[in-house]
Amino acid sequence: MDSQIHKIHQQLANKEITCTSLVQEKLDLLKQNTNNTVNSLLDTLALSLAAKVDAKIKKGETIGLLEGIPFGIKDVYMLQGTTATASSNLLKNYKSAYTATAIQKLLDAGAIPLAKENCDSFGHGSSSENTIFGAVKNAINPDLVGGGSSGGSAVNVAKDYTVFSIGGDTGGSVRQPAGYNHVYGLKPTYGRISRFGLMAYASSTDCVGPIAKSVEDIRIVLNVMSGKDIKDQTTYASAEINEDSILTSTEIKTVGYFKNFIESEAINPEIKTEFLATIEKIKAKGIVVKELDFFKSDILVSTYYTLAMAETASNLSRLDGSNYGNRIEDKSLKESYAITRSENFSEETKRRIVGGNQVLSQGFSDEIYLKGLALRDSISESFEKDFKEVDVILSPVTPNTPPKIGNSLKDPHAMYLSDAYTVGFSLGQLPTLTIPQGTETGLQITAAKNNDELVLKFANFLKDTI
Incomplete structure (x- = not known):
């Protein structure tokens, strides 16, 4: 399998490279990058950890698979002693007092953090332009947005500045930028990875998610971060996904797709054509494909x-x-409260706070908020019905290609609609993986709750099929 983690691990273990030289090379790339992906470099910490890995190898000690592997962290995670800005004026000087559980598990496995990565402020956005550090530029075309809200994380992986990065996905914030930058991005089943130490956006859909260049690297990182955490009561114990188990997909007999996603007037004709061509290739492999009915995008x-x-x-x-x-x-x-929040929150963050307070206010909560909760239940029930008919669901990641930098800020409504194909799976709390194939902005593979392994299996199948 095309795994950077395995490759670098072997190079380190065989003493073909040193961890210090590897980390320094990546740090230099991050310093020089013109895609605006970095909020702060963790160079002192990274180099000290790399020296420890080199010392261990020099003594002839065995190193773990993730030991010495450089990675990036979206700047909404706590990492003790480092700044956690959320790309916001309000927290631009805030230092973490503790470390997020998911990040701590990676540190315990020996992975080396290189940078806190640029993102939409507090995760509020779909383009990574809503940030005090300037818009993240797309890895393929710097005139286009990097995608949001984990844009810096996706671009760093795409440009090989990090081996993998940890994003955060609430309504598509890992999957959409992964699609825009042609890499893999996973939103696991809600609760599989602890959210402790992740700045909360929408607690009922927030997920910790890895971004990488291969299915195997996603699997490795997912396994390390998964598990029950007493600091997050929504977490659950999950079985480890084995490397060999995701190489076969014979149990996947039926694939579904949402007819209204593809027949929507909002979808880019090229994305529609490419998606339907992918469906034909899947049918040619003997897999049954079913059209499914779903809620309208709006x-x-x-x-x-x-x-x-x-x-x-x-x-x-x-x-x-x-x-x-x-x-x-x-x-x-x-007045201090008012001016602190007015001056330090971005326009998009203020828009979401005002909207949220309105739907929770007396006179609106019954009509809007409670109706939203009821619709979420209906969406989850619809998924349960669908997964009795099909093994996985395939969909485009976005209805359109990445917009030019500046366009999303002029039209917030259009930005919200760019999430049309991702938010449903978030509301259903389902495992969903973006793969860099099938359309210009990739494909999403979704399975029933706790079936993260099935998503990875089908991703490997599609890698050799389309």
Whole structure:
């Protein structure tokens, strides 16, 4: 399998390269990069960890598979002693007091963090332009957006600045930038990986997700980060996914796709043509393909944003400059709260807070918020029915190709609609993987809850099929 992790591990173990030289090479690339992917370099920490790996190899000790492998971290995760800005003015000087569980597991496995990566502020966006550090530029065409909100993470992987990166996916924030930059990006089953230490956007759909250049590297990183965590009550114990188990996909007999996604007037004709050509190649392999009915895209988007805005309004209410953040003093405590939040939050973040507070307010909550909760239940029930008929669901990642930098900021509504094909799977809390094949912005493979292994199996099948 085309795994960078395995390749680098062998090079380190065979003393073909040193960990220090590898890390320094990546740090130099990150310093020189013009794609605006880095919020802060962790060079001192990275080089000290690399020296320890080299010392271990020199003594003839065995190193683990992830030991010495350089990776990036979306700047919404806690890493003790480093800044955690969320690409926001409010937290631009905030230092983490602890380390996120998922990141700690990678550190325990010996992986080496290189950078905190640029992203949409607090995860609010689909283009990685909503950031105090400037827009992330696409890895293939720098005139286009990098995708959001984990744009810096996806671009760093695509440009080989990191071997893998850890993004965060709430409504498509790993999958969409992975598609825009032609790499793999996984949103695992909700609860498979602990969210402790990830800045909360919408707690009911937030997921920790790896971005890498191969299915095998996704599998390795997923296994390390997975597991129950007493600090996150939504987590559960999950079985390890073996390397050999994802090389066969004989149990996948039936594939479904949503007819209304493909027949929508909003889809780019080229993406539609490429998707249908992929379906024909799958049929030619003897797999049954079924058209499925699903909720309309506008219902999915409005349901997701109703709930996500409500949750982010609640989650960000703690950020008023009192306990942490860039506090601005004014004539009274109330005025200090107001000006601190008004001046430090981005326009998009304020838009989501205002929208969230409105749908939660008296007179609106019954009509809007509770209806959104009921629709989410209906969406989950629809998925349960679908997965009695098919093994996996295939879909485009986005209805359109990446927009030019600046366009999304002019039209927030169009930005929200770019999530039309990702948010439904988030609401269903399902495992979904973007693969860099099938259309200009890739394909999504989705399976039933806790069937993350099946998603990886089908990804390997498609790698050799389309």
